[in-house]
Amino acid sequence: xxxxxxxxxxxxxxxATHAVSANDLSESxxxxxxxxxxxxxxxxxPPVKDNNWRQIKLPDNWYNIHRSDAKxxxxxxxxxxxxxxxxxGIYLPAVNTNAVVWLNSKRIGDGGRMQDPAARNWHRxxxxxxxxxxxxxxxxSLYIQLKPKHSDYGFLxxxxxxxxxxxxxxxxxxxxxxxxxxxxxxxxxxxxGLFISxxxxxxxxxxxxxxxxxxxxxxxxxxxxxxxxxxxxxxRLWDTFVFSSVGWIVISIIxxxxxxxDVRRERFxxxxxxxxxxxxxxxxxxxxxxxxxxxxxxxxxxxIIFSLYMTWFIVNxxxxxxxxxxxxLVVATVVAISFGGHDNLVQxxxxxxxxxxxxxxxxxxMLGVIAWMLIKQFTDTLNEMEKLNQELDVRxxxxxxxxxxxxxxxxxxxxxxxLNRERERIMRDMHDGTGGHLVxxxxxxxxxxxxxxxxxETLQNALDDIRLTIDSLDPVDEDIVxxxxxxxxxxxxxxxxxxxQIQWKVQDVPTITGFSPEKVLQLMHILHETVTNxxxxxxADTIIFRTGVYATTxxxxxxxxxxxxxxxKGFCNKQEQGRGIENMHYRSNAIHAQLELxxxxxxxxxxxxxxxx
Amino acid sequence: xxxxxLVEDENNTRHRLAQVIENHPELKLIESDATFAAAMxxxxxxxxxxxxxxxxxxxxxxIDLIKIIRERGYHTETMVITVFxxxxxxxxxxxxxxxxxxxxxxxxxxxxxxxxxxxxxGSPISASIARHLLKKFKVDSNDxxxxxxxxxxxxxxxxxxxxxxxxxxxSDIADLLDxxxxxxxxxxxxxxxxxxxxxxxxxxxxxxxxxxxxxDN
Numbered sequence: 001x002x003x004x005x006x007x008x009x010x011x012x013x014x015x016a017t018h019a020v021s022a023n024d025l026s027e028s029x030x031x032x033x034x035x036x037x038x039x040x041x042x043x044x045x046p047p048v049k050d051n052n053w054r055q056i057k058l059p060d061n062w063y064n065i066h067r068s069d070a071k072x073x074x075x076x077x078x079x080x081x082x083x084x085x086x087x088x089g090i091y092l093p094a095v096n097t098n099a100v101v102w103l104n105s106k107r108i109g110d111g112g113r114m115q116d117p118a119a120r121n122w123h124r125x126x127x128x129x130x131x132x133x134x135x136x137x138x139x140x141s142l143y144i145q146l147k148p149k150h151s152d153y154g155f156l157x158x159x160x161x162x163x164x165x166x167x168x169x170x171x172x173x174x175x176x177x178x179x180x181x182x183x184x185x186x187x188x189x190x191x192x193g194l195f196i197s198x199x200x201x202x203x204x205x206x207x208x209x210x211x212x213x214x215x216x217x218x219x220x221x222x223x224x225x226x227x228x229x230x231x232x233x234x235x236r237l238w239d240t241f242v243f244s245s246v247g248w249i250v251i252s253i254i255x256x257x258x259x260x261x262d263v264r265r266e267r268f269x270x271x272x273x274x275x276x277x278x279x280x281x282x283x284x285x286x287x288x289x290x291x292x293x294x295x296x297x298x299x300x301x302x303x304i305i306f307s308l309y310m311t312w313f314i315v316n317x318x319x320x321x322x323x324x325x326x327x328x329l330v331v332a333t334v335v336a337i338s339f340g341g342h343d344n345l346v347q348x349x350x351x352x353x354x355x356x357x358x359x360x361x362x363x364x365x366m367l368g369v370i371a372w373m374l375i376k377q378f379t380d381t382l383n384e385m386e387k388l389n390q391e392l393d394v395r396x397x398x399x400x401x402x403x404x405x406x407x408x409x410x411x412x413x414x415x416x417x418x419l420n421r422e423r424e425r426i427m428r429d430m431h432d433g434t435g436g437h438l439v440x441x442x443x444x445x446x447x448x449x450x451x452x453x454x455x456x457e458t459l460q461n462a463l464d465d466i467r468l469t470i471d472s473l474d475p476v477d478e479d480i481v482x483x484x485x486x487x488x489x490x491x492x493x494x495x496x497x498x499x500x501q502i503q504w505k506v507q508d509v510p511t512i513t514g515f516s517p518e519k520v521l522q523l524m525h526i527l528h529e530t531v532t533n534x535x536x537x538x539x540a541d542t543i544i545f546r547t548g549v550y551a552t553t554x555x556x557x558x559x560x561x562x563x564x565x566x567x568x569k570g571f572c573n574k575q576e577q578g579r580g581i582e583n584m585h586y587r588s589n590a591i592h593a594q595l596e597l598x599x600x601x602x603x604x605x606x607x608x609x610x611x612x613x
Numbered sequence: 614x615x616x617x618x619l620v621e622d623e624n625n626t627r628h629r630l631a632q633v634i635e636n637h638p639e640l641k642l643i644e645s646d647a648t649f650a651a652a653m654x655x656x657x658x659x660x661x662x663x664x665x666x667x668x669x670x671x672x673x674x675x676i677d678l679i680k681i682i683r684e685r686g687y688h689t690e691t692m693v694i695t696v697f698x699x700x701x702x703x704x705x706x707x708x709x710x711x712x713x714x715x716x717x718x719x720x721x722x723x724x725x726x727x728x729x730x731x732x733x734x735g736s737p738i739s740a741s742i743a744r745h746l747l748k749k750f751k752v753d754s755n756d757x758x759x760x761x762x763x764x765x766x767x768x769x770x771x772x773x774x775x776x777x778x779x780x781x782x783x784s785d786i787a788d789l790l791d792x793x794x795x796x797x798x799x800x801x802x803x804x805x806x807x808x809x810x811x812x813x814x815x816x817x818x819x820x821x822x823x824x825x826x827x828x829d830n
Binding site for chain 1: 699719723
């Protein structure tokens with residue numbers, strides 16, 4: 001994979017640098033490898049007889065001329081034609097920065113504005129077609145007025161004149177590489193930058209996206225420089241931005257890679273940033289006469305050092321964390337740096353100026369690979385997140401099931417505890433009540449002292465106790481009146497048999513909070529004891545049951561009361577009170593109720609008081 | 614004179630109850646049986662006026678006897694005999710079609726009076742049973758107004774049940790509602806009948822909902 005990629009890149013490189021050479025054109029094309037040159041600023045072709053014409057070779061690079069200004073100069077090429085049959089054109093593969101073409105005494109055309117800021121055709125081939133009308137049979141003179149970019153930054157490459165049918169395809173091919181592909185690269189790089197900057201906008205804390213966007217935008221600007229014909233600012237200021245941008249490409253990528261691979265080199269990054277800022281300031285402030293030296297020889301070469309660091313950093317990471325993508329990035333980086341080095345040599349005049357600049361292609365390659373790595377990281381993260389979510393779902397389900405199981409177990413345990421509590425309560429009550437009565441009955445039978453009435457009463461008491469217990473298990477929703485009503489159903493046959501009437505003066509009262517079945521049973525025992533005492537001892541014929549509510553004066557709290565009033569003889573014998581009333585007090589305390597007894601010879605009243613809250 | 618069939622598997626209790634019935638001038642004991650099978654044979658043969666029935670029999674359930682009597686349309690009034698008169702047994706019996714219940718240890722006069730009251734159109738009820746009936750018919754016992762015309766109980770029937778649940782006797786209720794005591798006991802019997810119908814209807818509805826029976830045919 002790596003080998004194939006390297007082969008592909010090499011082919012592109014060769015194609016870009018050599019494919020559009022016009023060297024192999026047919027004999028009908030006239031190519032000029034040398035010309036007459038005169039450094040004069042007139043606007044029309046200087047006369048041939050001007051003694052200042054001197055012969056020079058083409059391509060002609062002004063780099064070493066050391067002129068003091070950026071005014072145009074003239075080239076003249078003489079040639080002879082016998083016959084012109086077809087449409088002819090003039091092809092200028094490379095000029096820096098603009099040219100006007102004259103054929104014989106006719107102005108053929110130009111590449112745009114010649115006054116400052118002149119049209120920038122330093123990376124754009126020029127072609128002038130259909131010039132056959134201006135050709136003469138025999139001797140002809142072709143004049144080129146060249147406008148340099150800078151006092152010593154001008155270039156005129158080889159010049160060709162010949163049939164359009166032959167030259168135009170060559171021009172178009174060169175134009176494709178030097179313009180069209182660069183335009184596409186510019187758009188692609190800008191689009192990368194825009195897309196990534198939108199992501200960074202949404203995730204500001206992830207600064208690596210910001211640095212990558214900065215690299216893309218910087219690289220897009222550098223590429224744009226090659227296709228921008230007219231700029232809204234001075235050439236000098238524009239070039240300052242271009243050279244600064246090259247530096248910020250390197251700085252941005254280094255910092256991006258640090259973030260991407262989670263490497264902390266804060267001091268070095270601070271140094272890089274200061275380098276970028278100070279370097280840009282120097283480029284801005286340096287004088288025009290030194291600008292291109294500082295930018296091309298000093299600035300660019302310093303950037304090579306940082307580029308080498310960048311390459312080392314990438315290779316080092318690949319060695320420690322080998323992966324296919326990382327090695328592809330190594331190759332892309334080497335290629336991009338090579339392309340940059342190539343362009344630098346062209347800038348410095350060490351390579352022919354008519355070579356196409358390759359740095360935009362390096363940008364597409366390198367930033368494209370990085371963009372792919374970012375996308376892969378993003379999708380890997382998404383996949384990981386999905387996997388984690390699925391695992392989390394499974395764990396949550398398992399945990400939920402565990403919780404449900406635990407809840408069921410806890411509920412079962414609580415139910416068992418509740419049942420055990422109730423069982424203990426019922427057992428306790430039966431032990432004290434029913435059990436006692438039955439044992440007493442058994443004792444009477446075994447003793448042979450079978451008094452039918454006593455035995456019957458003992459067994460009836462046992463049955464009554466069981467019924468009270470059963471009634472206490474019936475949910476009454478903390479309603480005292482319901483308890484009283486249940487008690488009446490139980491006791492009424494006995495009262496009727498004893499000739500005692502019931503007056504039922506019961507009204508609705510507030511519920512008693514927390515009135516459990518245990519408390520219901522205790523209350524019913526109190527009521528049972530009270531009524532039993534009345535039946536046995538009071539000699540009453542009427543029992544009045546009352547309920548109601550009143551507030552105590554002491555604490556201003558609300559109390560619910562139950563009153564059982566009889567019209568008997570009252571408690572006239574203290575001994576009759578005995579354990580029964582003692583028991584009633586005990587049970588009242590157990591249910592947090594207050595028991596009051598009122599006694600007279602016209603009857604007794606038992607009052608049971610409950611606080612409502 | 615009303616013919617009575619007594620079904621009770623405990624011998625002493627059966628003999629005691631049989632004696633109470635035999636001693637009453639308006640009641641005639643035609644048979645006292647200890648098993649479901651014997652009771653069923655007697656019912657088919659004699660069609661008694663009254664069935665006094667224990668619920669737990671050695672070879673069957675008293676509830677089934679009550680259901681068979683209702684399903685076959687016999688004019689036999691049924692009363693269950695219970696030790697504790699707990700609402701579970703009593704309401705099950707009433708839902709099956711029983712007209713009332715008796716305490717097994719009740720005095721002779723109470724037992725005879727209860728049977729005669731039932732033949733006279735009334736039905737015994739306790740405060741606890743009344744409270745559970747209110748829940749069964751989904752009536753809020755503290756809501757004075759019951760305006761739902763679709764409700765199975767009439768407004769007066771609901772009032773009777775409410776007073777009963779608060780411990781008022783039939784005579785107390787008669788005074789409060791300005792009606793006779795007989796009317797109160799008749800209301801109770803009607804409520805029992807409605808419970809039986811309500812239970813049957815509810816069972817049919819539930820069966821239809823579950824797809825066990827098809828009401829569309």
